[in-house]
Amino acid sequence: MNGVHDMGGMHGMGPIVEEDNEPVFHHEWEGRIFAMNLAMGAWRKWNLDASRHSRELIPPAEYLRMSYYEKWVAGLVELMVQGALTTRAEIESGVPSAGSMKAVPAMTVDKAVARVTKGGPANRNVDVAARFQAGQRVRARNINPVGHTRLPRYARGKPGTIDRDHGVFVFPDTNAHFLGEKPQHVYSVCFAARELWGGQAGEKDSVYVDMWEDYLEPA
Amino acid sequence: MTQAHQHEHDHQAVPSDPALRVKALESLLVEKGLVDRAALDTLVDAYEHKIGPRNGARVVARAWSDPAYKQRLLSDADIAIAEMGYGGMQGEHMVVVENSAKVHNLVVCTLCSCYPWPVLGLPPVWYKSAPYRSRAVIDPRGVLREFGLELPEEVEVRVWDSTAELRYLVLPERPTGTDGMSEEALAALVSRDAMVGVAKVSVSKAGSAA
Numbered sequence: 348m349n350g351v352h353d354m355g356g357m358h359g360m361g362p363i364v365e366e367d368n369e370p371v372f373h374h375e376w377e378g379r380i381f382a383m384n385l386a387m388g389a390w391r392k393w394n395l396d397a398s399r400h401s402r403e404l405i406p407p408a409e410y411l412r413m414s415y416y417e418k419w420v421a422g423l424v425e426l427m428v429q430g431a432l433t434t435r436a437e438i439e440s441g442v443p444s445a446g447s448m449k450a451v452p453a454m455t456v457d458k459a460v461a462r463v464t465k466g467g468p469a470n471r472n473v474d475v476a477a478r479f480q481a482g483q484r485v486r487a488r489n490i491n492p493v494g495h496t497r498l499p500r501y502a503r504g505k506p507g508t509i510d511r512d513h514g515v516f517v518f519p520d521t522n523a524h525f526l527g528e529k530p531q532h533v534y535s536v537c538f539a540a541r542e543l544w545g546g547q548a549g550e551k552d553s554v555y556v557d558m559w560e561d562y563l564e565p566a
Numbered sequence: 567m568t569q570a571h572q573h574e575h576d577h578q579a580v581p582s583d584p585a586l587r588v589k590a591l592e593s594l595l596v597e598k599g600l601v602d603r604a605a606l607d608t609l610v611d612a613y614e615h616k617i618g619p620r621n622g623a624r625v626v627a628r629a630w631s632d633p634a635y636k637q638r639l640l641s642d643a644d645i646a647i648a649e650m651g652y653g654g655m656q657g658e659h660m661v662v663v664e665n666s667a668k669v670h671n672l673v674v675c676t677l678c679s680c681y682p683w684p685v686l687g688l689p690p691v692w693y694k695s696a697p698y699r700s701r702a703v704i705d706p707r708g709v710l711r712e713f714g715l716e717l718p719e720e721v722e723v724r725v726w727d728s729t730a731e732l733r734y735l736v737l738p739e740r741p742t743g744t745d746g747m748s749e750e751a752l753a754a755l756v757s758r759d760a761m762v763g764v765a766k767v768s769v770s771k772a773g774s775a776a
Contacts, residue, residue: 355676355727357700363712364697369690371614376588381688382609383592385655386601399678415679415694417584420591432600441590443598450599459605463612466655466684469731497729499676501703513659513732533730535661540723544704551722554703557730 348493349500351407356501356544377416384423385462389454392430395469396523400495401425471530475515477560479534483509484566487536487558495523498562502554506566507538510555518559531560618687621652622735623756625685627749629662630740639737640664647685657684657733663726664737665763670721671736672710672763674702675728682733686758693762703727713764736763743769 354360372378388398401422402410410418427433437444454462479485489504490496497519511534518529536558540548595601625647629636639646643660647653660682663671675681676699681689692698701709706723710716717723726734738760744752759765 353677354696354700355674355702356704357696360696360700362697363692363695363701363709365692365713366690371618371688372610373691374585376585378610378614379592379606380584380588381613382606383588383595383601385609386605387595390600402678411696414584415691420584420588424591433594433598437594437598438591441594443594447598449597452599452602452605454605455602456604456608459608460612462655463609463617464654466653466658468658470659497677499727499729501676513661513730516731533732535732548704549707549719549723551720552706552724553722554725554727556727557732559730 348403348495349491350403351410352403353500355499372416380416380419380423384419386452386454386459387423387427387432389458389462390430390432391453392432393426394517394522395467396495396517396519397525398422398426399519400523403495470514470516471528473515473530475531477512477532479509479512479532479560479563479565481509481511485509485534485536485563486566487556487562488564490562492520494520496520496562498558499556501543502536502538502556502558505538505542507536507542507556510535510537513557516559518561520559520561529561533557533559534563536563613683613688617684619685619756619758619761620753621650621687622682622685622758622761623753624749625650625652625735626737626756626761627753629737630744630752631749636737643735652684654684656680657682659732660685660735661726661732662735662737663724665739665766667739668720668722669724670710670717670763671724671726671734672702672706673726673728673734673736674699676700676703677727677729680728680733682735685735686761690758710764713759715765736761738767741767741769 402418486506487502513533516533521529540552643662679694760767
């Protein structure tokens with residue numbers, strides 16, 4: 348979707364503010380909502396792509412106003428309601444509805460440790476032919492999907508060069524919508540900064556964007 | 567803007583206190599048996615105390631000290647980083663890019679906030695902010711200048727936009743005047759910012775937390 352989250356190349360967002368000795372979490376609730384997002388993910392009612400999309404769906408004005416972890420609150424609520432783990436009424440009231448079944452947590456301390464240390468690989472060991480090779484000229488397709496995509500607007504329609512093939516990965520555009528993993532090659536594509544931004548950009552500079560094969564066509 | 571005005575503005579902008587909202591949400595999820603409070607405690611503790619940029623600094627120091635390790639790190643970062651005991655969530659697919667006198671690398675995630683957690687921990691606010699995400703790709707030299715780093719025109723700037731599941735770590739240049747230093751002493755020089763690519767490593771900044 349052409350949302351405000353896709354901000355590469357936008358102007359007017361103000362100066363970058365660095366904080367000295369920044370804490371990992373600025374408030375206790377930030378750590379709690381971060382951990383709740385990980386722990387609730389263990390129910391497997393959604394995936395990483397769907398959780399990213401849940402935050403992209405926050406209306407633009409809200410998205411820009413909210414702090415980072417406020418977006419994680421909003422995204423988690425939507426995912427849990429859609430995944431039928433809670434109802435909106437329960438979230439508003441803060442108590443379980445009468446007669447709701449008590450579950451056993453999907454993530455215990457042991458599983459939490461394993462999740463952090465082992466992670467969840469997004470590559471797939473399937474034999475899919477690569478359409479492109481390193482060094483090949485390609486063009487990012489000019490597509491404007493209304494759903495989730497990881498093809499940033501600033502690269503669409505622009506020519507670049509395949510830098511390397513990262514292997515076969517789950518395709519977010521389908522996976523975020525529970526339409527299958529559609530595993531395919533992901534390439535690092537090198538775009539000359541001047542192809543993206545014109546003559547104002549540094550002559551030698553470039554932007555490398557990781558792209559799924561469906562985002563590319565031969566140039 | 568005065569502080570009083572700012573304070574008032576914050577209250578208007580946040581209709582319900584997120585602290586109360588999150589507390590209520592946690593109680594609800596515990597009550598429903600959907601989360602285990604001890605598991606939440608474990609996750610918070612891991613990212614507050616165990617997983618952070620000191621891990622990445624040790625990887626960098628090892629690469630500076632051991633040419634064979636550096637080769638492995640640049641050619642197969644997952645295996646080389648796992649050798650140091652690091653890996654896991656949001657570091658499953660790592661790529662290490664090397665800075666030199668001719669090339670400077672900078673990492674961003676324009677679409678959200680992707681960041682190599684096992685080696686750098688959770689990202690700082692500025693990395694996740696609209697100003698950095700919007701400008702790093704269109705004006706990397708301006709961004710670097712804001713961080714106090716002025717690069718000569720002849721240096722090639724490569725920006726890595728983390729749009730997929732690959733996570734990037736910058737291998738900074740080893741500063742001069744560090745010959746004979748131990749890996750531990752070298753690691754103490756390496757800042758988080760240098761491993762994102764918004765700073766260089768210098769001997770004078772030893773012990774700096776950023």
